[in-house]
Amino acid sequence: SQQGEEDPQALSIQEGENATMNCSYKTSINNLQWYRQNSGRGLVHLILIRSNEREKHSGRLRVTLDTSKKSSSLLITASRAADTASYFCATDLINYGQNFVFGPGTRLSVLP
């Protein structure tokens, strides 16, 4: 199975609500990153959290990392229709440097 796996696979919410996506991984990492992909286009980097960090904020995004549980969560507050996209977590494995492993993604739909 994959190093990183997002949960849920799909999420549908109303505009203004918060969206939470989770990512689990199996082996020790240097850092974990979240990306967004709109409609089969290239990925956009959202946020990077290092293995010695527990929480990070960027605008309406909040990312947490629990290395003891090997999991991370991405919270999008006050969601907008423009947040509709697929969200991926990517982990880089210790001793593999810049080789990232992406999960299958969470498809978020924000309904107006």
Add this chain to the structure above:
Amino acid sequence: EAGVTQSPTHLIKTRGQQVTLRCSPISGHTSVYWYQQALGLGLQFLLWYDEGEERNRGNFPPRFSGRQFPNYSSELNVNALELEDSALYLCASSSIRSYNEQFFGPGTRLTVL
């Protein structure tokens, strides 16, 4: 600053043919990564080049190959195309300064008929 560029944007080939995809990284980035994303699926790591050398490759057959040029641009070659090679091929670049954050290009959509 220009982002990662890829060419072509779309490509249609038939089974058995060969294809070359191209990627130009962000200026100053020495690492280039290739990923395959089949429709509706996540990204599968293909290849990683850094400073002209292949550093790692994913679980793909040898007919997937590539190279990185002295200017750090890269090519991905796929020989003997199969139907299941139809996918979005994404290129990303990174540098040590950006702490390994990967910047993605828009991708090349390959359709194999």
